[in-house]
């Protein structure tokens with residue numbers, strides 16, 4: 710995990726509080742050099758997907774592709790997800806558009 714401050718590059722920091730978003734809770738870090746708060750990049754920072762991306766993944770899975778195939782196709786599209794994410798989306802949005 711990268712704990713370097715994205716603003717000033719300082720490595721000195723303390724854990725300070727949490728940031729909540731729709732899918733998860735992130736720990737916040739307070740930089741000692743510049744005093745700004747940031748969330749260290751643990752690879753999930755860009756886990757914000759558009760409805761289109763989600764529905765595209767779900768439609769691929771519905772077509773019978775395996776989860777790893779869906780992950781590969783999404784990667785080609787510039788969207789990085791895990792196989793577990795495919796399952797979660799399928800459970801959540803699998804019925805979308807069927808009714």
Ligand SMILES: [Zn+2]
Pocket residue numbers: 714715716717718719740741742743744745
């Ligand atoms: Zn800083």
